Amino acid sequence: MNGTESPAAKLQALFEGHRLTPTQRRIAHSMVRRAADVPFLSSVELAELAGVSQPSVTRFAVALGFDGYPALRRHLREVAPAAGPAVDAGAPNEYQQAVEAEIENLRHLAEALADPEPVLAAGRVLAGSRPLPVLGLRAAAAQAHGFAYFAAKVHPDVRLLNEGGSMLHDRIDAAARAGANALLCFALPRHPREAVDALVHAKESGLTVVTVADSAFAPVAKVSDLLLPAAVGTGLAFDTACAPMLLGRVLLEAMCDDLPDAQARLEEFDTRAAARGLFVE
Structure with a gap:
């Protein structure tokens, strides 16, 4: 991942190429909205944020190719920037990204x-x-x-x-x-x-x-x-x-x-x- 990318952009890149279920996409969207905080959330906290069950978070991590949520969280902490704004104001939001993807x-x-x-x-x-x-x-x-x-x-x-x-x-x-x-x-x-x-x-x-x-x-x-x-x-x-x-x-x-x-x-x-x-x- 590019070190200059925003946390949200890095998460979007992580999700690309994976066929996710609607529940898993809900988790992904919640993660993008709280991109700066996600590397420090437990699976229970992420489940509450997305409004899903904790096992759904585990299945989501496995769907992305990780052994479980702890492995996913470690990966996110490794790629998270040490400092900087949580959201890049100049970057397109998730709705704009969806439209751009359809245009493509x-x-x-x-x-x-x-x-x-x-x-x-x-x-x-x-x-x-x-x-x-x-x-x-x-x-x-x-x-x-x-x-x-x-x-x-x-x-x-x-x-x-x-x-x-x-x-x-x-x-x-x-x-x-x-x-x-x-x-x-x-x-x-x-x-x-x-x-x-x-x-x-x-x-x-x-x-x-x-x-x-x-x-x-x-x-x-x-x-x-x-x-x-x-x-x-x-x-x-x-x-x-x-x-x-x-x-x-x-x-x-x-x-x-x-x-x-x-x-x-x-x-x-x-x-x-x-x-x-x-x-x-």
Whole structure:
């Protein structure tokens, strides 16, 4: 770690690259807020500060690669500055850092889209499926819902699958029987086992699986025919998914380009919406 960094920046650097649970992120955020004091807190005191249990603090230290909290605290004392302000007033706070991290994720996505062929190929596959099932469970449910909402304006038969349970495979079977030849999946951490199982079933049913995931190495990668990665932000207690959301919209655009009547459907919707006074202008 750079000796000129603020205590908060040093802590942020320590946490980077680790997949932490929401509870562990809460501990991390509490540590950043009290960066100058943390090297001198006991595990019980840190637990009280974060509002978690003492065993959660121990598990947090192990998740960072230490034998336990005492080892983590010794490390923090070694890298803590001997003197100086507890907070660098010129450094971005944790909320700003989260936004900057998302901006960086979008930059990486823009670089990946320099070669548009993977998205164009996925768009062609989805445009040709009647019906088009769109799957997203738990954290990915919102992404699936957003895509399905807009896709339904240009695609004749979009089927949203955003709830798990014993009927999920039945709904995939029903889509396949109705003529579907592809399924779009949004998959974000933490990845539900049920989502992986659903994709295995979709492939066994003859569907081509197109997946928007947080990484090319996500658990769903091995059961996807076309994988489009877009990183999530991990700087807050819960993941932020700006890049996967934008990639979903890009994929939707590519799909529209392969639906010859997409523009006519949009114009028809606008006409009906105006007649109903659906929107406040």
